[in-house]
Amino acid sequence: MSLAGKVVIVTGASSGIGATTAEEFAKQGSKVVLTGRNEANLKATEAACKAANSKVELLLITADVTTDAEKIIKTTIEKFGQLDVLVNNAGFGEMGAILDIEVDQFDRVMNTNLRSVFLLTKYAAPHLIKTQGNIVNVSSIAGLRSFPSASVYCTSKAALDQFTRCIALDLASKNVRVNAVNPGTIVTDFQRRIGLSEEDYAKLLEHSKTTHALGRVGQPKEVADVIIFLASDSSSFITGATLPIDGGKHAMCPR
Numbered sequence: 001m002s003l004a005g006k007v008v009i010v011t012g013a014s015s016g017i018g019a020t021t022a023e024e025f026a027k028q029g030s031k032v033v034l035t036g037r038n039e040a041n042l043k044a045t046e047a048a049c050k051a052a053n054s055k056v057e058l059l060l061i062t063a064d065v066t067t068d069a070e071k072i073i074k075t076t077i078e079k080f081g082q083l084d085v086l087v088n089n090a091g092f093g094e095m096g097a098i099l100d101i102e103v104d105q106f107d108r109v110m111n112t113n114l115r116s117v118f119l120l121t122k123y124a125a126p127h128l129i130k131t132q133g134n135i136v137n138v139s140s141i142a143g144l145r146s147f148p149s150a151s152v153y154c155t156s157k158a159a160l161d162q163f164t165r166c167i168a169l170d171l172a173s174k175n176v177r178v179n180a181v182n183p184g185t186i187v188t189d190f191q192r193r194i195g196l197s198e199e200d201y202a203k204l205l206e207h208s209k210t211t212h213a214l215g216r217v218g219q220p221k222e223v224a225d226v227i228i229f230l231a232s233d234s235s236s237f238i239t240g241a242t243l244p245i246d247g248g249k250h251a252m253c254p255r
């Protein structure tokens with residue numbers, strides 16, 4: 001897949017889609033920068049990457065994407081001297097209808113899901129131009145479709161999709177590709193972090209059989225595999241794409 005030896009940053013590598021994506025890059029022989037806020041969880045991802053490829057070169061950066069974007073890029077360049085792929089995966093959601101939500105929710109969600117991606121992209125772009133590298137953003141089906149009580153999250157991901165397309169155009173003449181994946185419901189801690197109880201999470205997984213055309217939710221590896229594809233030369237003529245990985249959910253309409 002042409003990713004051997006490439007330097008790849010994965011944000012939010014401490015769990016879920018980010019952790020699995022880091023492992024898949026390790027299998028490809030990439031040099032992987034694992035960044036996230038929780039050092040213990042990053043070390044667990046480090047162990048999984050080493051189990052996948054004992055020779056893998058890794059760099060762990062304990063950092064918050066909302067405040068440490070410049071540090072993440074700078075530390076990567078100091079260690080490896082180059083950057084080939086930026087995977088903007090870190091993100092989170094908060095729920096609430098417009099009549100109930102606090103104004104602060106807007107700032108929290110936008111800071112993580114959008115502003116940090118802007119910052120990381122800005123600091124990474126000069127290095128990606130040098131290597132003819134690329135960016136993969138982890139958006140959501142919530143960027144492509146609208147859901148009640150999720151206005152801020154949906155808006156953050158829709159903006160991320162638009163940002164993906166605009167930056168794809170900004171960097172196309174430099175031969176730097178920029179794409180996004182838009183997952184449906186994927187089995188990670190994401191929904192629990194939003195505040196779903198175990199009972200409500202079980203109900204969501206059951207209900208998801210009807211809201212995803214393929215009749216099931218997805219697994220992190222099903223997203224990671226597409227991120228690998230978009231980061232590799234196998235997708236050399238794809239840029240500005242927002243690709244649903246959602247078992248057909250984006251194609252459905254209630255009736």
Ligand code: NAI
Pocket residue numbers: 011012013014015016017018035036037038063064065066089090091092093112138139140141142182183184185186187188189190191193
């Ligand atoms: P997760 O909660 O396991 O992973 C998110 C990661 O981002 C965590 O490691 C978290 O610590 C990190 N993160 C959040 N804020 C951060 C910050 N300020 N600085 C550094 N790291 C931060 O959940 P999952 O599912 O792996 O989420 C990954 C991405 O996938 C997110 O952007 C999410 O919006 C997106 N997504 C997830 C879906 C799902 O059903 N699991 C569906 C659609 C999109």
